Amino acid sequence: MISAKTLKRYAALHVDAAEELMRWNKAASRSVWRNLNDVRQVYPDADQSKSLLIFNIRHNYYRLIVKVDYRAKLLMIKELLTHNEYMRGGWKRWAR
Numbered sequence: 001m002i003s004a005k006t007l008k009r010y011a012a013l014h015v016d017a018a019e020e021l022m023r024w025n026k027a028a029s030r031s032v033w034r035n036l037n038d039v040r041q042v043y044p045d046a047d048q049s050k051s052l053l054i055f056n057i058r059h060n061y062y063r064l065i066v067k068v069d070y071r072a073k074l075l076m077i078k079e080l081l082t083h084n085e086y087m088r089g090g091w092k093r094w095a096r
Contacts, residue, residue, distance in 0.1 A: 004025065006077045007021055007022075007025050007077055010077070010080040013080075014062065014080060016058060016061075017057050017058050017061075017062050017080070020057050020058060021057065021064070021080075024055060024057070024064065027042055027043075028042075028066075028075055032073065033068070033070060033073075034070050035070060036048045036053075039053060043055055048068075049092065049095050050095035050096055051067055051068060051069070051094075051095055051096050052065055052066065052067055052068070052078070052091070052094055052095045053065075053066045053067075053068045053075075054066075054086075057080070060083055061082065061083060062080055062081065062082060062083070063080070063081045063082075063083065063085075063086040063091075064077065064079075064080050065077075065078045065079045065080070065081065065086075065091045065094065066078060067094060078091065078094050079091055079094075
């Protein structure tokens, strides 16, 4: 389950990333990911930090931070950050 409302809000705020975010939503909604290897079958450059998946959007200009619970098949979008915001590391507060 993915929060479409949150994704649409980010797409409206970052119009240059909107199309790619919608493609990500479509692919993620159709996928059954059991681990990072499964994620990388669709998104080879995805990374994981504890319970967070990190997706590159717009060739690394943005980072989509998503909390994952593989057992519950749940993805929760936490934040869409620019590369500079990502590098500050505030997103790590969601990692458990």
